[in-house]
Amino acid sequence: MKCVFSGVKPTGIITLGNYLGAIKRFVDVQDQAEQNFYSVVDLHALTVAQDPKEMYENTLNIAAVYLAVGLDPRKATLFVQSHVPAHAEASWMLTCLSRMGELNRMTQFKDKGRGSDSAGVGLFTYPVLMAADVLLYQTTHVPVGEDQKQHLELTRDLAERFNRDYGEIFVMPEPLIAEVGARIMGLQNPENKMSKSDDSDANYITLMDTPKEIEKKIKRAVTDSENAIYFDEENKPGVSNLLSIQSVLTGQNMDNIVQSYEGLGYGALKKNLIEITVDHLTPIQQRYQEIRHSEELTNILRHGAEHAEAVAGETLKKIKDALGLVRL
Ligand code: AQP
Numbered sequence: 614m615k616c617v618f619s620g621v622k623p624t625g626i627i628t629l630g631n632y633l634g635a636i637k638r639f640v641d642v643q644d645q646a647e648q649n650f651y652s653v654v655d656l657h658a659l660t661v662a663q664d665p666k667e668m669y670e671n672t673l674n675i676a677a678v679y680l681a682v683g684l685d686p687r688k689a690t691l692f693v694q695s696h697v698p699a700h701a702e703a704s705w706m707l708t709c710l711s712r713m714g715e716l717n718r719m720t721q722f723k724d725k726g727r728g729s730d731s732a733g734v735g736l737f738t739y740p741v742l743m744a745a746d747v748l749l750y751q752t753t754h755v756p757v758g759e760d761q762k763q764h765l766e767l768t769r770d771l772a773e774r775f776n777r778d779y780g781e782i783f784v785m786p787e788p789l790i791a792e793v794g795a796r797i798m799g800l801q802n803p804e805n806k807m808s809k810s811d812d813s814d815a816n817y818i819t820l821m822d823t824p825k826e827i828e829k830k831i832k833r834a835v836t837d838s839e840n841a842i843y844f845d846e847e848n849k850p851g852v853s854n855l856l857s858i859q860s861v862l863t864g865q866n867m868d869n870i871v872q873s874y875e876g877l878g879y880g881a882l883k884k885n886l887i888e889i890t891v892d893h894l895t896p897i898q899q900r901y902q903e904i905r906h907s908e909e910l911t912n913i914l915r916h917g918a919e920h921a922e923a924v925a926g927e928t929l930k931k932i933k934d935a936l937g938l939v940r941l
Pocket residue numbers: 620621622623624625628630631632633634635636756757758759760761794795796797798806807808809810811
């Protein structure tokens with residue numbers, strides 16, 4: 614892999630969904646790629662009204678999580694999106710290349726904006742900003758959860774259109790979507806994906822939840838009345854979701870996990886998963902506490918922004934030249 618880019622919005626505390634679907638994979642691939650860029654995409658968070666104080670804290674919290682889960686700043690450039698103005702600039706240029714119809718088809722806009730007159734324009738153009746994020750780094754691979762697949766297809770469409778109309782500038786990025794864990798579902802509502810801005814905190818586990826909170830949430834997780842443990846997303850979404858979480862956290866394959874529960878009921882599955890989750894998150898939380906208020910964190914973000922700006926700036930120059938914008 615030549616270059617990997619991905620990002621997370623600072624819209625709340627990172628959930629097990631964000632972690633298993635995306636962030637854990639950032640760590641898994643950081644040694645395989647020649648270059649890694651991971652951003653806290655704060656401009657994306659603005660697409661929905663944010664409390665400024667929470668926004669500020671959440672941005673630094675997510676940067677600290679990046680380090681706590683094992684991203685290594687010697688291998689990965691970590692930065693805050695708004696520190697690199699090229700993202701907003703390139704986004705405008707790509708917006709002018711985008712079509713209403715294709716943005717209208719984005720399912721996340723349909724879900725969050727529901728096509729109403731009061732839906733934010735930023736929510737509508739969000740996928741174009743994401744395209745700019747990815748394309749500015751000549752990204753070859755983008756580790757994301759299933760929900761971002763459609764946005765990445767749009768990124769590829771825009772890159773193709775630009776290359777065709779203005780000359781070959783952009784590399785075509787590929788999504789990296791896991792087979793298991795790409796769509797972790799809500800604990801109370803396993804028909805919908807787990808989201809960090811969900812109204813009910815019983816629906817998600819955050820990376821910062823205490824062992825007691827984890828225990829309470831997993832114990833209360835919705836299952837079904839069959840009391841038989843096997844993987845069937847359609848008919849047993851709650852149980853299958855718990856099994857997926859166990860599979861990604863432990864790296865064990867699904868068949869082995871299911872076999873290990875033979876003759877056991879949901880109580881055993883939940884008890885085991887509570888233990889696995891707490892054991893996995895405890896060292897992450899310890900490292901997070903060490904780093905969150907350290908100077909190390911701000912230094913890493915400062916250096917990250919400088920490097921990101923240099924790389925993105927090169928692509929931005931090419932875009933401007935191709936479009937005929939005068940640079941003096
Ligand atoms: N439930 C999920 N399962 C697997 N992957 C997920 N991701 C999000 N939810 C799940 C992946 O996490 C990465 C970062 O997501 P994001 O914060 O940039 O945006 P999102 O997809 O909108 O995540 P949330 O948690 O649902 O945020 P809110 O509630 O603010 O909208 C992405 O790669 C995403 O695919």
